[in-house]
Amino acid sequence: MKSMSKGEVLTVGLMMFSIFFGAGNLIFPPALGQAAGSQSIIAMLGFLVTGVGLPLLGITAIAMQGGKYVEFMNRKTYPWLATALLVILYLTIGPVFAVPRTGAVSFEIGIRPFLSEANLTMGQFVYTLFFFAATYYLAMTPNKMIDRVGKMLTPALLVFLVILFAKSFITPLGEVLDATGNYIAAPFSQGFQDGYQTMDLLASLSIGTIVVNAIRMRGTTDNKAVSKICIASGVITVALMTLVYGSLAYIGATSAGVLGHVENGGQLLAGAVSIFFGPAGNLLVAIIIALACLTTSCGMISGMAWYFNKLSNNRVSYARLVQVSTLFSFVVSNVGLTQIIALSVPFLVAIYPLVIVFVVLSLFDGVIGWRYSVYRMAINVTLIFAVLDGLAAAGIKFPALTAVLSQYVPFYDIGMGWFVPALLAAALGWLLAEVRGAKENEALPAE
Numbered sequence: 001m002k003s004m005s006k007g008e009v010l011t012v013g014l015m016m017f018s019i020f021f022g023a024g025n026l027i028f029p030p031a032l033g034q035a036a037g038s039q040s041i042i043a044m045l046g047f048l049v050t051g052v053g054l055p056l057l058g059i060t061a062i063a064m065q066g067g068k069y070v071e072f073m074n075r076k077t078y079p080w081l082a083t084a085l086l087v088i089l090y091l092t093i094g095p096v097f098a099v100p101r102t103g104a105v106s107f108e109i110g111i112r113p114f115l116s117e118a119n120l121t122m123g124q125f126v127y128t129l130f131f132f133a134a135t136y137y138l139a140m141t142p143n144k145m146i147d148r149v150g151k152m153l154t155p156a157l158l159v160f161l162v163i164l165f166a167k168s169f170i171t172p173l174g175e176v177l178d179a180t181g182n183y184i185a186a187p188f189s190q191g192f193q194d195g196y197q198t199m200d201l202l203a204s205l206s207i208g209t210i211v212v213n214a215i216r217m218r219g220t221t222d223n224k225a226v227s228k229i230c231i232a233s234g235v236i237t238v239a240l241m242t243l244v245y246g247s248l249a250y251i252g253a254t255s256a257g258v259l260g261h262v263e264n265g266g267q268l269l270a271g272a273v274s275i276f277f278g279p280a281g282n283l284l285v286a287i288i289i290a291l292a293c294l295t296t297s298c299g300m301i302s303g304m305a306w307y308f309n310k311l312s313n314n315r316v317s318y319a320r321l322v323q324v325s326t327l328f329s330f331v332v333s334n335v336g337l338t339q340i341i342a343l344s345v346p347f348l349v350a351i352y353p354l355v356i357v358f359v360v361l362s363l364f365d366g367v368i369g370w371r372y373s374v375y376r377m378a379i380n381v382t383l384i385f386a387v388l389d390g391l392a393a394a395g396i397k398f399p400a401l402t403a404v405l406s407q408y409v410p411f412y413d414i415g416m417g418w419f420v421p422a423l424l425a426a427a428l429g430w431l432l433a434e435v436r437g438a439k440e441n442e443a444l445p446a447e
Contacts, residue, residue, distance in 0.1 A: 008218070009229055012211060013236025018157060019207050019299030020055060020200055020237060021244065021292055027105075027265035028197050029245045033252025034261065034268060036187055039179040040253040043191035044246060050195025052241050054356065056234045058204030059211070061362045063230030066223035067212030069205065070307070073358065076365075076375040081383075085354060086205070086307065088347055093203050094304035095325040095332070097344040099135075102293035102300075103128040103333035109266045110286030124334055131294065132330040138298035139305065139322045157291040158240075160284060165247040167276045174257035193414065199348065201355055206303030213306065301325055350390030353418040357382045361426065371433035374426050381425035385418035 029047070036043035062069045073082035092098065107127050115123045182190040211233065215226050251272050252265070258275065262268045274281035305321035357378050361368065368374050388405075391397070409417045 009232050010236060012215065012229060013233035013240075014155070014158075015214070016059070016207060016211055016233050017237040017240045018292075018295035019210070020203065021157070021241065021296070025051075025198055025200075025241070025245075026248065026269060026289065026292055028194060029248035029265070030252035030255070030268045030272070031265035032191060032194050033249035033254075034256050034265075035180050035252075036183040036191070036249075037177045037179040037253055037256065039183050039187035040176070040249050043179075043183055043187040043194075044249050046188040046191030046193075047195045047249075048242060048245065050192055051198045051200060051245065052195075052238050054195070054359070055198075055200040055204040055207075056238050057363060058201050058355075058359050059208045059234040059237075060231055061359045062205065062208030062212065063227040063234075064363070064365070066226060067209055067216070069208065069362075070310070072362065076362070076372055077358070077379050078376070081379065083311070085351065087311075089202055089205060089351055089355070090304045090307050092344055092347050092351065093199060093206060094300050095328045097348075098199065098203070099297050099300050099325070099329040100332035102297040103131045103329065105266065106131065106286075106289045106293040107333075109270055110282075110289040113270065113282045114286075128330055128333045131290070131297070132326050132333070134294055135297040135301055135329075136322060136326045138294075139301040139326070140319060157288065157295070160288045160291070161244060161247075164273065164276070164284070164288070165244075165251075168247065168251045168254070168272070171276070173251065173254040173259070173272060173275060176253045177256045180261070189414070196352060201359070202348075202351060203300065203303075205355065206307070207299060209306055210299060210303050297329070301329070346390040346394040349393040349415070350386040353382050353386045353389070353416075353422075354379060357418070357422045368430075371430055373429035373433040373436070375429070377429035377432070378422045378426040382418045382422045385421065389415060389417075 028051075029044070032043055032047060033040045065072045070082070070086060073086070104124075107124050111123060111127050112120065178184075179187060208230065211230055212226055215229050220226055220229065248269075252268055255268055255272055259268060259271045262271065270282065270285050273285045277284055301322055304325055305318045308321050309316060309318045358375065361375055361378060388398075388401075392402075405412045405417055410420045411417055
């Protein structure tokens with residue numbers, strides 16, 4: 001068995017960072033910083049818990065299972081539920097939502113400022129054509145992704161970010177103003193909720209599989225060795241993301257007095273860079289955004305293709321899946337993106353709690369062991385709240401039921417009504433397993 005050098009582990013960490021760090025990751029922290037103002041540090045701590053901490057837990061959970069997390073989910077819950085959840089998840093973070101967004105957002109922020117209104121449609125078509133051609137090229141050879149993404153694209157991205165951040169600290173845009181909105185009274189909890197917008201926990205189920213497969217392709221096959229490499233690489237990723245998020249939030253926190261309160265983090269970042277670097281600013285933004293979006297795009301396409309290739313028992317090839325999903329993403333990034341995003345939100349709201357509960361429980365599988373009722377009861381209860389939240393996000397609400405749940409279920413008003421019931425259900429599942437004893441142990445599918 002071949003072991004990886006420290007340099008190779010660093011390369012894996014850089015690849016993991018680059019796939020995680022997409023357009024949304026550039027946009028959300030500056031917006032948080034501007035709105036949180038003087039409370040930015042506390043708000044950012046909450047953001048880091050969900051935007052960085054949870055994705056690391058996801059990577060760790062996958063590494064602990066040797067990359068075979070799909071099989072693990074099938075054993076511990078219900079095969080039909082695990083399959084349905086993963087299909088929705090991979091489509092959402094893949095060609096239906098996240099991947100088309102990478103092309104559309106990188107065009108809007110990086111390229112659109114250079115074009116006149118008359119040339120926008122053709123300009124977007126040409127840009128996204130080249131963008132997804134590059135995505136296809138990178139995703140078609142996943143065994144070389146570490147070299148291409150970890151050794152080339154990521155260092156280039158980091159260089160541009162370092163230049164931007166150095167400038168922002170040496171010559172700040174302005175003074176930090178007071179907090180606004182929910183950041184005044186509850187900066188940590190608001191930042192905690194903001195972290196969900198990155199969708200990085202969902203992406204970690206795909207990225208973790210990519211990383212494990214890439215490590216195995218380089219000769220390291222022992223599960224414990226793979227797990228250690230994944231965790232070490234994850235720590236590198238977390239450190240980089242923490243530094244980048246904090247720096248972006250600082251740019252946002254110092255921007256309000258100069259730029260005013262803008263509509264979104266993308267406009268804020270573009271405006272800040274324009275002030276810092278003058279006419280060259282927009283070009284710098286275009287390069288940063290394009291690199292960040294491209295690495296995320298190829299990573300998500302590759303992860304989705306891996307999963308559906310396995311789900312189809314190789315009846316649909318990896319290459320065909322990459323081709324179809326890349327083409328679909330190209331089309332969606334040019335037309336109907338707003339509608340696709342609107343349709344995707346309810347799915348995201350419903351998926352996230354289920355993934356959080358399962359990932360956290362799986363970290364304690366060494367203790368839970370054969371007591372599969374812990375997983376199933378916790379997931380069953382979470383599913384009820386997740387469906388209700390998803391329906392509410394889709395505009396389908398039940399006022400009487402909502403009033404009752406808001407009164408008696410902790411945190412229901414902030415979209416976390418599933419939290420306490422999931423804990424109670426897990427505890428009840430443990431007691432049920434102890435009562436059933438050997439019968440539950442025998443009922444557990446073979447490992």
